[in-house]
Amino acid sequence: xxxxxxxxxxxxxxxxxxxDVISTSGGVYxxxxxxxxxxxxxxxxxGPAEVDAAVAAARAAFPAWRDLxxxxxxxxxxxxxxxxxxxxxxxxxxxxxxxxxxxxxASSSSAMAADWFTYYAGWIGRSAGxxxxxxxxxxxxxxxxxxxxxxxxxxxxxxxxxSIGMKVAPALAAGNCVVLKPPxxxxxxxxxxxxxxxxxxxxxxxLNVIPGGAEAGSxxxxxxxxxxxxxTGGGETARKVFAAAAxxxxxxxxxxxxxxxxxxxxxxDLDAAATMAVSAGLMMLSGQGCxxxxxxxxxxxxxxxxxxxxxAGADALTVGDxxxxxxxxxxxxxxxxxxxxxxxxxxxxxxxxxxxxxxxRRPDGLDAGYFYRxxxxxxxxxxxxxxxxxxxGPVLAILRFRSEEEAVELANNTQYGLAAYIHxxxxxxxxxxxxxxxxxxxxxxxxxxVPSAAPFGGVKQSGFGREGxxxxxxxxxxxxxxxxxxx
Ligand code: NAD
Numbered sequence: 001x002x003x004x005x006x007x008x009x010x011x012x013x014x015x016x017x018x019x020d021v022i023s024t025s026g027g028v029y030x031x032x033x034x035x036x037x038x039x040x041x042x043x044x045x046x047g048p049a050e051v052d053a054a055v056a057a058a059r060a061a062f063p064a065w066r067d068l069x070x071x072x073x074x075x076x077x078x079x080x081x082x083x084x085x086x087x088x089x090x091x092x093x094x095x096x097x098x099x100x101x102x103x104x105x106a107s108s109s110s111a112m113a114a115d116w117f118t119y120y121a122g123w124i125g126r127s128a129g130x131x132x133x134x135x136x137x138x139x140x141x142x143x144x145x146x147x148x149x150x151x152x153x154x155x156x157x158x159x160x161x162x163s164i165g166m167k168v169a170p171a172l173a174a175g176n177c178v179v180l181k182p183p184x185x186x187x188x189x190x191x192x193x194x195x196x197x198x199x200x201x202x203x204x205x206x207l208n209v210i211p212g213g214a215e216a217g218s219x220x221x222x223x224x225x226x227x228x229x230x231x232t233g234g235g236e237t238a239r240k241v242f243a244a245a246a247x248x249x250x251x252x253x254x255x256x257x258x259x260x261x262x263x264x265x266x267x268x269d270l271d272a273a274a275t276m277a278v279s280a281g282l283m284m285l286s287g288q289g290c291x292x293x294x295x296x297x298x299x300x301x302x303x304x305x306x307x308x309x310x311x312a313g314a315d316a317l318t319v320g321d322x323x324x325x326x327x328x329x330x331x332x333x334x335x336x337x338x339x340x341x342x343x344x345x346x347x348x349x350x351x352x353x354x355x356x357x358x359x360x361r362r363p364d365g366l367d368a369g370y371f372y373r374x375x376x377x378x379x380x381x382x383x384x385x386x387x388x389x390x391x392x393g394p395v396l397a398i399l400r401f402r403s404e405e406e407a408v409e410l411a412n413n414t415q416y417g418l419a420a421y422i423h424x425x426x427x428x429x430x431x432x433x434x435x436x437x438x439x440x441x442x443x444x445x446x447x448x449x450v451p452s453a454a455p456f457g458g459v460k461q462s463g464f465g466r467e468g469x470x471x472x473x474x475x476x477x478x479x480x481x482x483x484x485x486x487x
Pocket of ligand 1: 154155156157158159181182183184212213214215216217218221232233234235236237238240241255256257258289290291390392418458
């Protein structure tokens with residue numbers, strides 16, 4: 001399985017003010033191909049000097065981008081969307097090489113990112129301000145929605161292209177310039193995106209890409225030239241981002257982790273519920289996704305039947321070479337991820353947090369890459385780490401409940417609040433549960449992967465702020481009131 005195609009990877013570099021920069025002031029990251037562990041690239045990383053340069057380039061490009069004819073701004077974003085679709089195969093190959101995503105599934109993320117650009121291109125020229133009635137006559141009062149200026153977009157490695165769609169599309173549509181910081185281990189999708197953006201006519205400096213780690217992230221978050229930070233990542237990093245942003249009182253959007261409950265009632269379509277539990281709860285991105293339903297809550301009446309189906313589904317998943325069209329689950333993204341998942345499963349076993357029903361080990365014959373079998377624990381103790389902490393890997397915790405009230409209590413009983421899922425055919429129950437669940441989003445009988453027109457984000461330790469729809473656009477606008485005396 002020594003299939004690597006490094007020629008598909010864009011040259012590792014920084015893109016600042018439209019020019020390529022090779023600087024190693026933030027160090028060099030040795031990039032390993034997740035399916036073999038082999039080194040396939042050396043990634044130069046931004047340090048504080050490149051952060052300064054990128055912010056300055058974005059600041060310099062801002063007035064012209066803000067004032068550009070709106071039809072032209074819209075045309076550029078629409079053209080970028082078209083280019084993302086046309087480049088699907090290449091971007092899919094990059095995702096496979098970058099983080100080991102099965103190639104069959106990887107190609108879809110460029111279409112998803114394109115959808116976000118098309119959607120937000122549609123808002124350009126349509127986000128009008130308001131005229132506000134003032135108590136005394138003889139005056140006109142109106143509200144302007146203005147861009148903020150320079151947006152720092154810090155993204156994780158698990159789905160870089162989708163994060164780019166969710167952050168960069170609304171930021172640019174609102175008239176801002178962007179400094180995009182992908183992580184060390186996933187710079188390639190962002191760099192290819194920058195090439196497509198330039199080809200689509202995005203002026204130099206409007207988008208700057210600076211791959212980097214904690215040093216670059218921290219310099220960016222405390223930079224006085226940044227007007228807003230939009231961050232997706234883990235809670236521990238988010239606290240550092242928030243603390244750094246406090247220095248310049250820079251506002252932040254934080255999209256963090258989750259441990260989303262997937263609640264199955266006896267009246268549900270069990271086929272559909274079991275399919276989703278396996279595909280979204282275990283297989284998708286090898287479990288490395290913030291919104292994935294990693295806690296399965298099953299009513300006592302159908303518990304045994306659901307468990308049987310889910311375990312059979314997990315055991316049937318083909319784990320292996322991400323280039324093979326039959327592969328359903330690729331490797332984890334990095335050696336650190338493999339270590340994290342292995343540690344979490346080993347602790348769950350030694351804590352007796354639940355009964356191991358599937359997986360719990362690496363697959364046979366795939367020792368070189370970062371593979372792990374889809375793993376299922378049943379009758380999980382709700383207080384255990386296994387039930388409480390995001391693992392970010394293919395590990396499903398199944399819990400049992402006996403009433404709606406108990407389901408709500410279990411579902412809400414974690415620090416997170418990103419998403420929740422319900423399977424029922426009972427309309428009353430669907431609405432009652434949707435209202436009672438402590439989550440930024442609730443889905444009934446389905447798994448919507450972040451639709452561009454809907455608000456996406458968390459509550460509690462899953463963060464704050466929203467991406468998607470008008471809510472996502474407003475995050476990148478400031479409000480100005482204008483009062484004009486007419487007497
Ligand atoms: P992470 O927090 O380690 O890194 C996220 C980003 O922050 C990376 O670009 C990283 O380089 C950067 N960073 C690291 N230290 C920094 C610092 N001191 N200051 C500023 N930036 C810094 O997260 P990860 O391991 O890349 O991703 C996994 C986490 O992201 C999980 O918790 C997952 O749930 C979460 N996530 C959330 C969403 C969502 O939309 N809610 C989506 C995907 C992933």
